[in-house]
Amino acid sequence: MLIRRNLPWNETHGYRIFGLRVGWWGWLCWLAVGSTWAAECPNISVLISGGSFPMGKETSVFQDTAPVHQVSLADFRIFQHEVTVTEFLAFANRQKLEFPFRKLLEEEARYKPCLPARGISWHLAQGYCQSRGGRLPTEAEWEYAATVNPRANHRKSLWPSGNEFPELYDGAMLEETEDEESEVESALALPSSFLNRDLVEVPQSFLGINGLHGMMGNVWEWVHDWYGPYVSVPQTNPQGPPEGFWKVLRGGSHQNVEHPALLDPTLRNQARPEQFFAHVGFRCAWSTL
Amino acid sequence: MLPVILRLFSWTPLLQLLLSGAAFFVLMVLITIRLLYAYGLTASLSSSAPHLTAEFIAGESKDETGLAALQQAFEQAESISAFSPFLKGTRTLKIESPAYVIGQYKFEAPVEITGIDLKRFPFAIPLEQAESLKNEALTTYTTKELAGQLMFSKRAVVVNEAMANLFAPRPGMAGEFIVWDRALEQLLAEVRIVAVLRDLLDTPRMLVGLPLARQLLGKAGVQGIHARVSDLQTLETVREALTRKVGGFARISSWRDGHHRQQKLFRVFEAIFWIITVAILVLAVVTGILGIYKVFVTKRRSLAILHLLGLSKSAFFVMLSGLNVCILAGGAGLAFAGFYLLSNSLHKQLVASFQTVLPIELPALEWTPFLFWNGGLFLTYTLLSLGFLGILLRAKLKLQ
Numbered sequence: 001m002l003i004r005r006n007l008p009w010n011e012t013h014g015y016r017i018f019g020l021r022v023g024w025w026g027w028l029c030w031l032a033v034g035s036t037w038a039a040e041c042p043n044i045s046v047l048i049s050g051g052s053f054p055m056g057k058e059t060s061v062f063q064d065t066a067p068v069h070q071v072s073l074a075d076f077r078i079f080q081h082e083v084t085v086t087e088f089l090a091f092a093n094r095q096k097l098e099f100p101f102r103k104l105l106e107e108e109a110r111y112k113p114c115l116p117a118r119g120i121s122w123h124l125a126q127g128y129c130q131s132r133g134g135r136l137p138t139e140a141e142w143e144y145a146a147t148v149n150p151r152a153n154h155r156k157s158l159w160p161s162g163n164e165f166p167e168l169y170d171g172a173m174l175e176e177t178e179d180e181e182s183e184v185e186s187a188l189a190l191p192s193s194f195l196n197r198d199l200v201e202v203p204q205s206f207l208g209i210n211g212l213h214g215m216m217g218n219v220w221e222w223v224h225d226w227y228g229p230y231v232s233v234p235q236t237n238p239q240g241p242p243e244g245f246w247k248v249l250r251g252g253s254h255q256n257v258e259h260p261a262l263l264d265p266t267l268r269n270q271a272r273p274e275q276f277f278a279h280v281g282f283r284c285a286w287s288t289l
Numbered sequence: 290m291l292p293v294i295l296r297l298f299s300w301t302p303l304l305q306l307l308l309s310g311a312a313f314f315v316l317m318v319l320i321t322i323r324l325l326y327a328y329g330l331t332a333s334l335s336s337s338a339p340h341l342t343a344e345f346i347a348g349e350s351k352d353e354t355g356l357a358a359l360q361q362a363f364e365q366a367e368s369i370s371a372f373s374p375f376l377k378g379t380r381t382l383k384i385e386s387p388a389y390v391i392g393q394y395k396f397e398a399p400v401e402i403t404g405i406d407l408k409r410f411p412f413a414i415p416l417e418q419a420e421s422l423k424n425e426a427l428t429t430y431t432t433k434e435l436a437g438q439l440m441f442s443k444r445a446v447v448v449n450e451a452m453a454n455l456f457a458p459r460p461g462m463a464g465e466f467i468v469w470d471r472a473l474e475q476l477l478a479e480v481r482i483v484a485v486l487r488d489l490l491d492t493p494r495m496l497v498g499l500p501l502a503r504q505l506l507g508k509a510g511v512q513g514i515h516a517r518v519s520d521l522q523t524l525e526t527v528r529e530a531l532t533r534k535v536g537g538f539a540r541i542s543s544w545r546d547g548h549h550r551q552q553k554l555f556r557v558f559e560a561i562f563w564i565i566t567v568a569i570l571v572l573a574v575v576t577g578i579l580g581i582y583k584v585f586v587t588k589r590r591s592l593a594i595l596h597l598l599g600l601s602k603s604a605f606f607v608m609l610s611g612l613n614v615c616i617l618a619g620g621a622g623l624a625f626a627g628f629y630l631l632s633n634s635l636h637k638q639l640v641a642s643f644q645t646v647l648p649i650e651l652p653a654l655e656w657t658p659f660l661f662w663n664g665g666l667f668l669t670y671t672l673l674s675l676g677f678l679g680i681l682l683r684a685k686l687k688l689q
Contacts, residue, residue, distance in 0.1 A: 061440065062410045062433060199426075220431070255426060255434070259441045262434065269433045278428040
């Protein structure tokens, strides 16, 4: 029962909390409660204390993460997980937005309301964050939040999981059972300490340092900056180039879990701000000044 | 005084000035057309092809020292934005989709296979020009994910449109395929098509990693290096510099070499363009100058009256030059408006006519050269007219 020990979500909300085996009615009751909780999946913002860190990486597959340069950041707040379909659709309905992935999101919102909103262009993402009084995180803020733990002497780790690449989630890891109830329970208890090959709801996405979910895998995330080469001089609260062709994407998606190099938190993916990808989402950030 | 000034320009000289403005307008339209052609040819032809190719004179080679020397030369060369060692060849392949009944979906044709070293990003063949196919999760890849697919998955390949059109069991979807040698009936590899490169070529092409290319072509080693330059204007300079360095063992060619006929056509067009341009420029300048001159010859009496009324030479100059500049600016404004309104359709038509015979793509139109060309011309023409006006005023204003 390796998984069970690592399942805070399940332990908190699971129906075996008292070690009692309940029947179908119990299961349905739990499902109703669980669904209500999941439908909300509130997105709280986490305060990240500012500091200084070495941004970038000297050697990487795409060579654009060099040179490593010192960046100082002020305190900021960032969403604990990606914006969910429910949250984004509420915004889209208010604004009467039409976009290519709208139908897909509406369908997903019915069954899995806590899936990350995806197929969102940079412009829509920025619009959502502005409607919440925030903005998209800068590239530096994103990398800092994903790899630097301000409470651990601002040490930068290789991955949001620390210096070890997290284990991939495998369905076979769950307890094999012929009992249908247990099977359903196991499926719902996807652990957030493992990387998943599939798109998962935000509470189940990988939980990294600073208490942030989904900073690796699940969906790529838009950040505020235009794509451009790094400079070697130290910078304070960098905002990226004033203009450009591509916007930066960070974090990797569930499709990249087989290739750790693509889930590198320093890796800089890029896409046009008006493009829509089914594996690209976003989260918002706020300056605390 | 205003009615007198207006009357001054009520006859022939005004018409001549208008004619010079019209000639100026025609001139700008011509320049626009020339620029559109230039962009259609220089920017688009190169968009999916390597700009420079250095090929070992001795042919395909396993010689690591030679390759290292070549790589070093490209690394040090200016304006090189990407370069990759390559291996190229054509083989008649039979490609089948394992997802279908054997024989149902089959593709047999000579395929041009280009293998490039994928260790170094960006590649010499720009992946940003490729359109990602949807994977099992119905998601397309970003450019870097595509690059990752090619780098990490030994089976990933990019094909061109010609091949995708001929062999598309599920259009728009990535898929697994089995590749055989048609003649030998020998299984060569299993590949996964992940993207389509829109190069507008008729022949099927496959872009793969170097190891897979070796497997598909039955070759070892590399043939040389494909490279792209960041500034196409420097292409010939870079080529010459590289030839000086590695000319002893490698032959450097540019993408333009493959399009001699088209280049010749373009040169003919250029020659005709310049002949017409110079003729119109001369006509415009002569008409303009004649118009200004005639003002003084035919309206000398009116000018004298104005002069007697106390109008100074500088005031004359300001009035006449103002009128002249207004007409020129009107011509320029018309040209800009015409360009703005017609550029899309004109550009598309021009490029479309070339696309019937050439593998070119429609590039995004750049406005900067247009502004510089026409702005410069407007400035030159204005200064020339004003200079002449100044001379006339000095010589002819000794009026009674």
